[in-house]
Amino acid sequence: MTGTSARFPPQSEESETVPDRVLNIGVVGCAAIARRAVIPALAAEPSVRLVAVASRSRGKAEAVARRFGCEAVTGYADLLARDDIDAVYVPLPPALHAEWVARALAAGKHVLAEKPCVTDLAQAAELVAAAHDAGLLLMENFAFLHHGQHDAVRALVEAGAIGEPRHLNAEFAFPPLPVGDIRHTRALGGGALFDAGVYTLRAATAYLGPEVTVHGAVLRVDPDTGVDMAGAALVADQDGRTGQLTFGFDRSYRCACTLWGSEGSITLDRAFTAPPTLRPVLRLVRQDHVEERTLPAGHQFAALVALFARTVLDGGDFEGPAQAVLRQAALVDAVREAAGSGPGRGAIY
Known part of the structure; x- marks a missing residue:
């Protein structure tokens, strides 16, 4: 070796x-x-x-x-x-x-x-x-979790910039894909939930906590391909903080997260797909104050790769990433069940 x-x-x-x-x-x-x-x-x-x-x-x-x-x-x-x-x-x-x-x-x-x-x-x-x-x-x-813009949001929340967090809006959607794209193939795991919705679900656990659960969902399925083209889910944590998640590949591009608190809100407009050269803009809104901060560029894939390698080489936390895989899969199953299209069930049109 x-x-x-x-x-x-x-x-x-x-x-x-x-x-x-x-x-x-x-x-x-x-x-x-x-x-x-x-x-x-x-x-x-x-x-x-x-x-x-x-x-x-x-x-x-x-x-x-x-x-x-x-x-x-x-x-x-x-x-x-x-x-x-x-x-x-x-x-x-x-x-x-x-x-x-x-x-x-x-x-x-x-x-x-x-x-x-x-x-x-x-x-x-x-x-x-x-x-x-x-x-x-x-x-x-x-x-996306390893981009510095999310660290900036967390720092502001911890500093009390928006009071107590109450609600998350997470949206990820983009225009229709080419007809032959594998994301139109159900047998390969196609569909908007697996391709875009998973980002919004992961954002929910990142901002609302690991105990977040699904309380309702809708999936709009293409009757010709059998894959979901768009969807939405309502989630909440044990303290009643809520999240509205929206996703699809049937509309204009949007890739945003807004964390809404008791005293204000924070929005990221490129929450999931910021390219390495982009300096993302964070928008902070309070009662008598609107502020836009241009944040440093960041390479989220480089950060992830470095973390993966460091975790293995240094014998770091293996349990945390594994538990995140389980939580994420449970949320995806819950969305499909709530929408009436879970394992062994028919699709919703």
């Missing part, structure tokens, strides 16, 4: 100073999000060595490997069989995640899974148990 193995983080003080102590990572799939955002972050992170990228197509694997200076592998299983890889990033279509994340864990690899990590709670429970039993990290890729 090249460098220091990260499968079982070194414990000695001397090992902490080894300069070539890196996490050897492979990529299982060549999805657009991987090529556009995550693989560049992996390739640029000093604590990561990008070893190889796999595709079912030799040509696609070679094209991506040439671009990022790593090896090309034909077939996902062949990449998992390599002993020079400690961890994998899995950006496959959602319906394929459970199989390949399970196989990666069985092969002894830490896993960074593209969102949604799984398509239901039962799958999440199985994978979290497997990761726990093997002593491996399982983390879901919600990169």
Whole structure:
């Protein structure tokens, strides 16, 4: 294995100073999000060595490997069989995640899974148990949580800038996708809930807390494809703080969060998809005061990749990310159940 193995983080003080102590990572799939955002972050992170990228197509694997200076592998299983890889990033279509994340864990690899990590709670429970039993990290890729704009919101809330938080509005939607896009394919885990709605649900747990629950939902399903094109959910925590979540790929672009408190509100207009060069604007509104703050740019994918690598290399918190996977899957199931389209139930048109 090249460098220091990260499968079982070194414990000695001397090992902490080894300069070539890196996490050897492979990529299982060549999805657009991987090529556009995550693989560049992996390739640029000093604590990561990008070893190889796999595709079912030799040509696609070679094209991506040439671009990022790593090896090309034909077939996902062949990449998992390599002993020079400690961890994998899995950006496959959602319906394929459970199989390949399970196989990666069985092969002894830490896993960074593209969102949604799984398509239901039962799958999440199985994978979290497997990761726990093997002593491996399982983390879901919600990169937006690691952008500094959300730290700025939390700091203002803690300072009492909006009084007591009462309500969250989280919205993520974009114009219709091309007809052939895999997000129109139900068998692959398509649909607006898995693609956009999961962001709003994750924002709800981030701002309202881990005990948030679903109290109602609507999914508008395309009768031709069987996938949900848009939806909304009402959530609340144990103290009665509420959240209105809206998502879809059937309308103009919107990517915003507003946290509404007893004395004011805070809004982010690029809450989930701020590109690395964007200096996001935070809007603070109080009774006699409106303020817009231009925040520093941030690379949320770079921050996520660095956190993933650091957690493995330093033997950090594996339990927290695993529990987040379970909570997120439970909320997705709850939205589908509330909308009448849960596992084993018919779609709502």
